[in-house]
Amino acid sequence: MSMLSPKITNAFCSSCGDTHSLALEPALHAAKILMGQLEKKKHINLDSDSTIPPQELQTDYLYGKARGKMFGVLVCRTRDGKEVVLKSFSGQYNGIWEIKGWVSPLFDVQKFYRLNNPQEKQIKALGREADNVSISAGTRKNLLQKRKNLSRQLMKNIHALYKLHNFRGKQCSLFDLFPEGKGIPTGTGDCCAPKLLNYAAIRGLQPLGLAEFYWGRTNKSATRHEGLFYPACQDKCGPILGFLLCGLETKEDRCKN
Ligand SMILES: [Zn+2]
Ligand SMILES: [Zn+2]
Known part of the structure; x- marks a missing residue:
């Protein structure tokens, strides 16, 4: 299987004028484990006995009219040096915003x-x-x-x-990151990468790697295929990822020293 690997997430940050980045590779293994779970269990209620009716969390939803969706994995290090894996789905899953075991939205x-x-x-x-x-x-x-x-x-x-948090301990709104008069695309902030980074920043976790992959029936325009990795989208994530990644490198340097 050919892998359209994005290798790295890069984004310009207008708040400090730098480009921030995060590699894919450290999250690759965890992403493949998640794919394996989706394939085997055929539902996304992976960590808990949630109160949501199980039929609403089946993966067959991803092969029907709604088609597939993006999933994301962020491998992080806790303050005491443990490795944790965060996971997310883009937007809502079958009309549901919050599912235990998956990071919550930005609102x-x-x-x-x-x-x-x-x-x-x-x-x-x-x-x-x-x-x-x-x-x-x-x-x-x-x-x-x-x-x-x-x-x-x-x-x-x-x-x-929507409240966006970054690794510099700053918080902002979507209006701060999109120029006035320029419309904010529907679904901005609902992709996997912003959900994961925001969640990690709030909890003081140090991201090591980020991977986003598609799962389910190929999308209408046939640009997304199951099991392949894709870079963050340009229209929605492009303007916000720079802010969300800000402060990452400094934290990493502090850890090394
Ligand atoms: Zn996006
Ligand atoms: Zn920055």
């Missing part, structure tokens, strides 16, 4: 639901209302505009929930 999930659910209902209701008035009516145009504004506001409110 408070309960806050997300409290914000998203009522507003989403409102947005859907406006869509249905617009469908029920004649196409030529000015009211329809108004309803659709209202819906568009609401969706945009909701997206902005959701993005405001």
Whole structure:
């Protein structure tokens, strides 16, 4: 099997003007173990008897309409020198944000639901209302505009929930990393790498290696294949990884000295 290996995660950091990097190789073994578990167990409830119904965590979800997704592994060293392996899935798994044994997202999930659910209902209701008035009516145009504004506001409110932490002990928001006026792509911060790095930074873990691989049915554009490693995405992760990796090297140097 050919391996499209990214070898290293590189990202420019606008906060210190340096490029920060993290190698793939130290995480390769742990990533292959995770692949083996997915293959053998055919579910992702790997560490715990979670309260989530097991059928929702089956991997057959990755071979259906939703297709596959990215998984990530971050090998870290604890303050007392132990090695730990963090793992993540990109976005939600079958509509679920938090699963025991997998790192949590960059926002408070309960806050997300409290914000998203009522507003989403409102947005859907406006869509249905617009469908029920004649196409030529000015009211329809108004309803659709209202819906568009609401969706945009909701997206902005959701993005405001994200808190990014780095190895310099700094915290920032998505708005700090995307230039004003430039839209933040949907799903920014939900990829494996940002979830893993943020989680490690909060807990004072020292990352040694990062690997992201695809698992499941090949994606629509056929750019992702099961079992292969891929570099971090450019559009969503490109602007935020520099910040998230910041402070890594200094910490590593301190460990060596
Ligand atoms: Zn990404
Ligand atoms: Zn930096």
